[in-house]
Amino acid sequence: MATILESEAAFSARALEHGLSVPHLDRLKDQGLANMSKLAFSLTTPGTVPSDDALKALLDDNVDNVTVGQLSSIRRLMFDAQTLCASQIKTPLHETDAGKKAELVPAERATRIENQKVRLQGIELTGKALVLDYINLTVKDVVPKDKCQISNELQLHQAFTRRALACDLMQVCTYREMERWHRHLLDQMQSPAPPGFRPPNMEQILRTDRAGWVKMAERLLSLKRKADGTLPLGQALTALQSDPSVMFHLVPLPIEKGTTQPKTAAPKADDAAPKPSNVKKKDKLKPAKGRGKGAKGKPSAKGKMPTELIGLHQQDKSGRRMCYNFNMHKGCDQATAGQSCQKGMHSCMKCFGAHPAYQCTMA
Incomplete structure (x- = not known):
C-alpha cells in the first residue's frame, strides 16, 4: 500500500x-x-x-x-x-x-478508483462510497459503530461486492479473487440438500466467512505484494475453499420437526378415539382427566414455545407479542416484515429488527 x-x-x-x-x-x-x-x-x-x-x-x-x-x-x-x-x-x-x-492519501485513492473503473468495466461504481477507517486500513478488535443491514440474499451479495471493491482499492487482493470466494459461499445456498436436510442458510454463510478470515489472520504474516507480483491474501482466499475446518460450517443441517408437533398431536388423538357407542362416556371423563394426572408433563399446544425459538424474546420492547411463525423457517403468509398479524408482530425475536430470527446475524 x-x-x-x-x-x-x-x-x-x-x-x-x-x-x-x-x-x-x-x-x-x-x-x-x-x-x-x-x-x-x-x-x-x-x-x-x-x-x-x-x-x-x-x-x-x-x-x-x-x-x-x-x-x-x-x-x-x-x-x-x-x-x-x-x-x-x-x-x-x-x-x-x-x-x-x-x-492512503486522497490523490492515490482517486487514481486507484479511476483505474478500477477501467479494469472493472461491467460494474457500476457510481453512487457507492468506500470508507476504510478514514483512509486507514487497520486490523484489530474494535466495537462496531455501524451495522450493515443483511436480511436477505440480495443485501448479502451487495455487502460482499462492496468488500471486494474495497480490498481491490487497497490492493490487498484483486476484485476477481475476492469475488471468487464470495461466489463459492453464495452458490452453497443453491446446492440441493439430501432428503431430510436443508441447504445452508445466510447464518451459515456468514459463520463460514468469519471462520475463513480468522484462519487467514492466523496464517498470513503480511499483506504486502510478493516479489513475483502475487498477493498473499488472494492465494489464501483460494485455499479456504478446500479447508475442512472452514467449510465444515456449510454442512447441510437436518430439517427441524419439533415445530410441527403441536399441530399434529390433536388429529392423532382423534384417530385413536373409541367407537361411537362409547364416545359419550369417554367425553364425560375428558374434562376431569385433563385437569388431573393425564395432563401432567404435557403442556397445552396453545402458547407452547417451539424448539427453534427457545431462549428468544416473546415480546418486543413495547410489550407486544411477536409472531412465532414469522421467526421460523416455515414463515408466516399473513403479513410482511415490520407489520403484524393475529399472532403478533413481525419482528426478530433476537434483536427486534425487521427480519426473521433465523436470518438474524446477531450472535
Whole structure:
C-alpha cells in the first residue's frame, strides 16, 4: 500500500498545487524523481537545505531560465518531501497504533478508483462510497459503530461486492479473487440438500466467512505484494475453499420437526378415539382427566414455545407479542416484515429488527 512518500499520484498533485508546470513535472519524472521519497534525497539528505542552483538544475539545464516563482515552487516541494521523510523516521520510535497504520492519501485513492473503473468495466461504481477507517486500513478488535443491514440474499451479495471493491482499492487482493470466494459461499445456498436436510442458510454463510478470515489472520504474516507480483491474501482466499475446518460450517443441517408437533398431536388423538357407542362416556371423563394426572408433563399446544425459538424474546420492547411463525423457517403468509398479524408482530425475536430470527446475524 502506497503512503504519501511512495505515491506517484500524491507527488504529482502536490507539485501542481505548488505551482510547477506539467513540463517541469515531466522533467522530474524523467530524472527518476517520481515520488516524495526520491526527491527528498536527490540533492541533500533531509535536514540540509540544497542550494538554489541545485534546485534550478532540476527544472532546466540552463539555471538562468528558471524564474523566481519556479524556484519558489520547487523549493516548497523539496521542503515538503524532506519534512515528510523526517517525520516517517520518527514515527516507528514511538510504537503507537497510529504509526502502524498505512495511510492512503486522497490523490492515490482517486487514481486507484479511476483505474478500477477501467479494469472493472461491467460494474457500476457510481453512487457507492468506500470508507476504510478514514483512509486507514487497520486490523484489530474494535466495537462496531455501524451495522450493515443483511436480511436477505440480495443485501448479502451487495455487502460482499462492496468488500471486494474495497480490498481491490487497497490492493490487498484483486476484485476477481475476492469475488471468487464470495461466489463459492453464495452458490452453497443453491446446492440441493439430501432428503431430510436443508441447504445452508445466510447464518451459515456468514459463520463460514468469519471462520475463513480468522484462519487467514492466523496464517498470513503480511499483506504486502510478493516479489513475483502475487498477493498473499488472494492465494489464501483460494485455499479456504478446500479447508475442512472452514467449510465444515456449510454442512447441510437436518430439517427441524419439533415445530410441527403441536399441530399434529390433536388429529392423532382423534384417530385413536373409541367407537361411537362409547364416545359419550369417554367425553364425560375428558374434562376431569385433563385437569388431573393425564395432563401432567404435557403442556397445552396453545402458547407452547417451539424448539427453534427457545431462549428468544416473546415480546418486543413495547410489550407486544411477536409472531412465532414469522421467526421460523416455515414463515408466516399473513403479513410482511415490520407489520403484524393475529399472532403478533413481525419482528426478530433476537434483536427486534425487521427480519426473521433465523436470518438474524446477531450472535
